[in-house]
Amino acid sequence: MNHSAPLLEVRNISKSFGGIAVLEAVHFDLRAGEVHALVGENGAGKSTLMNVVSGVVRPDAGQLLWEGRPIQLEGPRHARALGIGFVHQELALVPQLSVAENVFLGRHPVIRGFVNFRQMHERTQRVLEHLEHRIDSHRPVAELSLAERQIVEIARAVVFESRLIIMDEPTAPLADRDAEALFRSIRLLRVRGVGVIYISHRLQEIFEISDRVTVLRDGQRVLTQPTSQVTREELVRAMIGTELKERLGSAVASSAQAEELLRIQGSIRLTVHRGEIVGLAGLAGAGRTRLLEWLFGAARAAGSEVLVSGRRVKLRSPVDAIRQGLALVPDDRKTKGLILGASVLDNIALAGGRTRFWIRRSQEERAAQQWIGSLRIKAAAVSQPVVYLSGGTQQKVVLAKWLFAGARVFLLDEPTRGIDVGAKAEIYDMIRTLARDGAAVLMASSELEELMGLADRIVVMHRGGIAGEVTRAEATEERIMHLATGGSD
Amino acid sequence: MSEAIRPAPKPRHVLSLANLLRRFGPLLGLLILCGALGGASDRFLTADNLLNVCRQSAVNALVSLGQLVVIITAGIDLSVGSILGLCCVTVALLMHGGVPPLISVMGVLALGAALGAINGILLTKLHLPHPFIPTLGMMNVARGLALVISGGFPVSELPSGFRFWGAGSLGWIPAPVILVILFSAAFYGFLSRTTIGRDIYAIGGNWQAARLSGVPVDARLVLVYALSGLTAAAGAIVLAGRMNSGFPLAGVGGELDSIAAVVIGGASFLGGVGTVSGTLVGALIMGVLRNGLNLLNVSAAWQTVVIGIVIVAAVWVDIVRQRAVG
Numbered sequence: 001m002n003h004s005a006p007l008l009e010v011r012n013i014s015k016s017f018g019g020i021a022v023l024e025a026v027h028f029d030l031r032a033g034e035v036h037a038l039v040g041e042n043g044a045g046k047s048t049l050m051n052v053v054s055g056v057v058r059p060d061a062g063q064l065l066w067e068g069r070p071i072q073l074e075g076p077r078h079a080r081a082l083g084i085g086f087v088h089q090e091l092a093l094v095p096q097l098s099v100a101e102n103v104f105l106g107r108h109p110v111i112r113g114f115v116n117f118r119q120m121h122e123r124t125q126r127v128l129e130h131l132e133h134r135i136d137s138h139r140p141v142a143e144l145s146l147a148e149r150q151i152v153e154i155a156r157a158v159v160f161e162s163r164l165i166i167m168d169e170p171t172a173p174l175a176d177r178d179a180e181a182l183f184r185s186i187r188l189l190r191v192r193g194v195g196v197i198y199i200s201h202r203l204q205e206i207f208e209i210s211d212r213v214t215v216l217r218d219g220q221r222v223l224t225q226p227t228s229q230v231t232r233e234e235l236v237r238a239m240i241g242t243e244l245k246e247r248l249g250s251a252v253a254s255s256a257q258a259e260e261l262l263r264i265q266g267s268i269r270l271t272v273h274r275g276e277i278v279g280l281a282g283l284a285g286a287g288r289t290r291l292l293e294w295l296f297g298a299a300r301a302a303g304s305e306v307l308v309s310g311r312r313v314k315l316r317s318p319v320d321a322i323r324q325g326l327a328l329v330p331d332d333r334k335t336k337g338l339i340l341g342a343s344v345l346d347n348i349a350l351a352g353g354r355t356r357f358w359i360r361r362s363q364e365e366r367a368a369q370q371w372i373g374s375l376r377i378k379a380a381a382v383s384q385p386v387v388y389l390s391g392g393t394q395q396k397v398v399l400a401k402w403l404f405a406g407a408r409v410f411l412l413d414e415p416t417r418g419i420d421v422g423a424k425a426e427i428y429d430m431i432r433t434l435a436r437d438g439a440a441v442l443m444a445s446s447e448l449e450e451l452m453g454l455a456d457r458i459v460v461m462h463r464g465g466i467a468g469e470v471t472r473a474e475a476t477e478e479r480i481m482h483l484a485t486g487g488s489d
Numbered sequence: 490m491s492e493a494i495r496p497a498p499k500p501r502h503v504l505s506l507a508n509l510l511r512r513f514g515p516l517l518g519l520l521i522l523c524g525a526l527g528g529a530s531d532r533f534l535t536a537d538n539l540l541n542v543c544r545q546s547a548v549n550a551l552v553s554l555g556q557l558v559v560i561i562t563a564g565i566d567l568s569v570g571s572i573l574g575l576c577c578v579t580v581a582l583l584m585h586g587g588v589p590p591l592i593s594v595m596g597v598l599a600l601g602a603a604l605g606a607i608n609g610i611l612l613t614k615l616h617l618p619h620p621f622i623p624t625l626g627m628m629n630v631a632r633g634l635a636l637v638i639s640g641g642f643p644v645s646e647l648p649s650g651f652r653f654w655g656a657g658s659l660g661w662i663p664a665p666v667i668l669v670i671l672f673s674a675a676f677y678g679f680l681s682r683t684t685i686g687r688d689i690y691a692i693g694g695n696w697q698a699a700r701l702s703g704v705p706v707d708a709r710l711v712l713v714y715a716l717s718g719l720t721a722a723a724g725a726i727v728l729a730g731r732m733n734s735g736f737p738l739a740g741v742g743g744e745l746d747s748i749a750a751v752v753i754g755g756a757s758f759l760g761g762v763g764t765v766s767g768t769l770v771g772a773l774i775m776g777v778l779r780n781g782l783n784l785l786n787v788s789a790a791w792q793t794v795v796i797g798i799v800i801v802a803a804v805w806v807d808i809v810r811q812r813a814v815g
Binding site: 319321330335336337338349359401405 | 682683684685686687688690691694695697698699700701702703704705761762
């Protein structure tokens with residue numbers, strides 16, 4: 001083995017799909033024991049590059065070197081055999097099976113033709129302990145939190161003796177504290193000499209975890225630097241190609257005197273005024289999604305009543321909630337927000353166009369075109385299925401649906417999850433515009449920075465209840481985390 | 490922004506071979522089948538025979554329209570064959586009991602819709618895990634009731650005004666074909682021009698998202714299964730008219746024929762996809778196949794084998810086609 005050679009080297013890799021260049025002569029390398037972050041906007045070519053590295057996509061030109069030797073990857077199986085592991089964004093675990101069975105999925109240790117459960121559990125426990133996580137290997141994965149499931153995926157990569165692990169936005173669904181546990185595991189992998197390619201939209205954690213960072217833009221490599229030698233601004237500029245205007249800009253004028261559009265009273269107390277953005281902070285499992293879905297009539301909860309514009313209302317179903325002018329942008333747009341196979345138009349018209357019997361196609365099309373224009377939805381046509389759109393564009397379609405329905409109270413659950421930096425800025429602008437136009441916005445987010453930049457007030461949840469509230473002026477990360485972890489006010 | 494480099498998928502209306510295949514694949518299959526059978530038997534491509542095929546396909550076509558709506562919601566209705574049988578016997582018994590044909594027909598259509606609605610209510614209110622369960626139950630209950638009320642014997646000799654809808658013609662067009670055209674037009678308008686139709690596609694595409702967009706999913710599902718029962722009853726009227734008899738074993742296996750027609754017509758079991766025109770073509774493919782094989786003196790046993798193969802082949806072709814489109 002040549003110790004000076006990097007674990008993996010990618011030279012001049014190019015790849016086109018349907019005549020459109022997705023990767024153009026890209027260089028990339030990863031050393032053993034290194035965490036190399038890969039960033040770029042959606043469509044910059046990150047996924048394609050990783051698909052090349054994991055053997056899913058065959059490049060048109062260029063060379064792959066594994067420990068200094070040129071290789072031709074025959075397919076994903078070949079890459080796995082070499083020791084290239086992939087921790088997927090959409091976790092590839094079987095919920096009904098135990099932790100150990102998932103770790104050994106497809107490669108159960110066998111003794112005389114039977115699965116050797118004892119060895120399987122012992123080895124799983126050993127790996128989990130090594131990763132400094134206490135998860136019972138007998139528990140079914142369905143019972144685990146998202147963070148724990150990710151550890152299981154990492155454990156799987158360790159058991160298969162992966163020498164290179166690709167992590168595609170592993171923290172996207174996690175709250176900050178859970179992300180910390182993940183980072184601990186990554187650092188342990190690094191000590192073992194495993195190389196990690198780390199893809200994320202959250203720049204903060206790039207600085208926290210990575211040794212080097214590479215930026216892709218429009219299929220080309222625009223930057224590779226030791227992380228300690230770049231600034232956040234340089235990274236953002238490299239990603240989007242221009243200076244990003246102050247994303248989390250000026251505060252909206254305080255609106256304490258404005259009409260109260262939404263009030264919850266009872267065991268949970270919360271108000272949102274016209275023109276106000278109220279943030280909802282909390283750790284994963286603190287009950288933010290539950291609260292928003294309950295407000296929207298989609299989940300059961302007891303002990304509180306809801307007033308809209310000062311009138312007490314019963315929201316037994318989303319139908320009731322929509323009639324009262326509420327809108328929910330759910331935490332997972334693919335499973336809850338959109339009909340992926342349906343067109344942009346049908347998605348936009350789904351909620352607002354329901355009041356009549358006959359579809360008024362031309363009227364709906366005009367309105368949809370208007371929202372497509374003003375929200376800058378990048379779709380080829382209103383008849384285009386939303387499944388082909390990028391994450392940010394899909395989220396705009398969800399918002400357009402509620403604007404079309406004439407909603408006044410917007411419940412936003414992680415509205416920028418899995419969205420690239422440029423589109424995030426646009427979503428922030430849209431949220432501000434909503435408030436400026438007189439809507440009330442209640443917005444849950446796991447990114448404190450985002451809440452502190454956008455919200456007039458931040459309500460912090462802990463274990464299903466309200467732990468406290470801070471105004472924009474007094475909001476600091478420490479204070480919010482203090483409340484979110486159960487500290488008293 | 491860099492999203493521009495993502496290969497922009499073509500909008501649906503663009504004319505391309507893949508799109509044409511996707512749209513007209515089942516129709517193309519039907520035409521090829523007709524051409525082949527015409528070459529194999531000189532009795533196939535005659536006006537009389539083709540009209541006969543249409544008449545024979547009418548019952549399955551009607552039942553399949555309801556099944557289509559169910560399958561669009563990602564459901565399945567196993568009870569349509571039995572509902573058809575129960576309605577077939579009931580309409581005959583009503584008329585034998587002196588009820589005027591028109592009232593009998595209305596009553597039986599209501600009965601079919603009500604039985605279907607029960608399927609929908611069982612599915613949504615009892616939170617049964619899958620439409621397979623309530624409709625499997627209804628399949629047995631309805632068939633059993635058909636045997637009970639008829640004593641297991643056919644109820645023959647029906648009024649001629651009633652028989653018109655199965656055996657009559659308007660000019661040279663068979664009456665059941667007119668019925669199929671009317672029902673198809675209504676279902677087409679309903680599915681593609683009303684907001685309820687859009688709701689139905691949305692439920693099949695992603696019921697969670699549909700619910701969170703304000704679609705009253707439970708109410709829509711009850712309606713969908715009621716429509717499926719309604720078209721099964723319409724099929725019963727045509728069949729009883731054509732056979733001049735209400736017989737308790739009418740429509741045995743009808744649920745499977747209707748599912749086959751819907752699926753051959755390009756609908757997806759995953760829901761959210763399916764058209765009235767595709768389903769009509771699917772029903773015609775089934776009818777042409779049976780008729781052609783009869784003309785070629787293929788035994789009923791072998792016909793069953795061929796139809797089984799065609800069902801699997803049609804769905805497989807559809808999957809290959811979709812993969813080609815991307």
